[in-house]
Amino acid sequence: xxxxxxxxxxxxxxxxxxxxxxxxxxxxxxxxxxxxxxxxxxxxxxxxxxxxxxxxxxxxxxxxxxxxxxxxxxxxxxxxxxxxxxxxxxxxxxxxxxxxxxxxxx
Numbered sequence: 277x278x279x280x281x282x283x284x285x286x287x288x289x290x291x292x293x294x295x296x297x298x299x300x301x302x303x304x305x306x307x308x309x310x311x312x313x314x315x316x317x318x319x320x321x322x323x324x325x326x327x328x329x330x331x332x333x334x335x336x337x338x339x340x341x342x343x344x345x346x347x348x349x350x351x352x353x354x355x356x357x358x359x360x361x362x363x364x365x366x367x368x369x370x371x372x373x374x375x376x377x378x379x380x381x382x
Contacts, residue, residue: 281322281335284319284351287361288317299363305367312341312347313366323348323379331355334364338378 287293295303295310303309305328316339323336341347350364369378 277317278325280327280333280353281325284335284353284361285317285320287353287359288314288351290361293363294360295357295363296365299365302365302367306366307346308341308347308366308368313339313347313363314344316347316349318338320349321379326350327353331364338369348378 293314296344317337320337320339323338325333325335327333329352332353332355334350334375337351339347339349346369347366349366350371352362352364354360354362360376371378373382375382
């Protein structure tokens with residue numbers, strides 16, 4: 277796992293978290309709350325890394341909400357920032373687009 281992924285985990289653990297406007301919209305669309313997402317961070321599983329995202333590097337984690345249902349969460353560190361991680365989006369993965377483990381695209 278990359279140093280970037282570990283940095284994202286450390287920033288989340290430290291509470292240096294913001295939620296983007298898009299992130300709030302996506303949470304609401306899937307009936308998720310910020311608490312759902314934050315409570316799933318300790319068991320988050322790395323899925324994909326996007327080092328060249330134009331707003332700053334980001335990573336996709338498979339997490340579980342408070343009821344144990346799977347969710348995908350994209351966390352990023354905005355360009356020009358070192359001590360802030362942003363929840364970019366969170367959603368319930370579509371099983372038609374992901375394998376049985378929800379960690380590999382079909």
